[in-house]
Amino acid sequence: MLDGKRLVLERYVDFQWHSGFAKSQKQKSIRSLHEMALLEYGVKNPLEVSSKSEDPLGVALSSFNLKFVTKKGRILTVESAFQGSKVFELGGPFLDIFDFSPIDAKRDARLKSHGQLTKFSFFGVDWDLEPKTAFYDWLYINALIKNENLIAMVISRDGFTDIEFNPEKSINCQARSAALFCALYHTDRLDFVLQSRENFISMYAGRVSDPHKPEQVRFLV
Template sequence: MARRPIFVPLIDGKRFVREIHVDFQWFPGFAKSQKQKSIRALHAMAREQYQVCNPLEVSSKSEDPMGVALSSFNLKFTTQKGRTFTVEAAFQGSKVFERGGPFIDIFEMEPKEAKRDERLRNSGRLTKFSFFKEDWPLEPKTAFYDWLYINALLKNPNLARKVTDIDGFTDIEFNPDRSINCQARAVALYCALYHNDKLEEALESPESFRSLYAGRISDPHEPDEVARLI
């Protein structure tokens, strides 16, 4: 057995994403086919236990082409200066450490190469993010990644339109015990902002976006290990 989160967009206007931790049968192995068996098992339990009717896996392991396209390794955006990056490379290249960064040459790398760049491991403690001279603090923890991802998604209008019909998002590779940022959570946040008509307001400025994370609450009707709300 394994436990992974599914991120559900909320439309109550006060909260944005419900994070449900789902227990399901895990199929070990590195083969894509094994990952997809695990995804099917996770989605089956999400439907059965939590009434998530139309879940989508957001990763390169997804059996849905839309889920593959939404992977941060595949999702690309073009800046006003005509430079095109993947979300993953832009995120990694924006990191600033005690002894270096941002390493903007990473922006041009393939996503796997970007993530494995030795400077990201050998430059000391992470201190902030800096994207085209706009600095982002480390708190709230997922704010910069979510902002970067949502802005990239909006530059892919076909995906941005289709994804709003989905009621839950997973990433089989994401383990909250080992990682912080998650592409599935970022998509769910986009959908919540869209359905609550708060997208334009949230993206007015970095400060507006970071304000979304102020005063996070826990649902008193859900135990902490089952759901967290942002």
């Protein structure tokens, strides 16, 4: 997106990494990251969005924990819905994954044994692989907007992190999706972009019609 039009502003921060797989080590790294975000960019109220977060809100907003109810009454986590919607050259979508736990959904062997990913298909609606994060963002934002108790708390944050996200290995990021939700909320665009898939996709090319000046929401990696 062009400067002045972007909804999410990504910043890379050098911070002290605490090695080890223990949750406590991850949380030390998160504290270090947030300290540097304050020093370098003035982010005063950041939120770690992951199961490693020390803030219950960040844990609740993890794609493993964030749930939504479909029109047919099924309760899905964002992670299971995302993994179960994948379509590959040789198969998919594997709809039974919708009912799996998030960790089992992510680790399902079929996701690595059916060729290249070709698209996503969610309840009969297909999503292309481009824009790259569109389908994941759409799932996440639709889930979050159905959790009103979380919205009031998340919109006051001025930065979002995900200590597990590695941009060299992953494309989708739950912290970025949370930041995008807040940007759309604060610029009164949520209703418009959720009216249709076309409206939602339009914002990735900077084509969202809006009379307000877009705000920049810091996203820290």
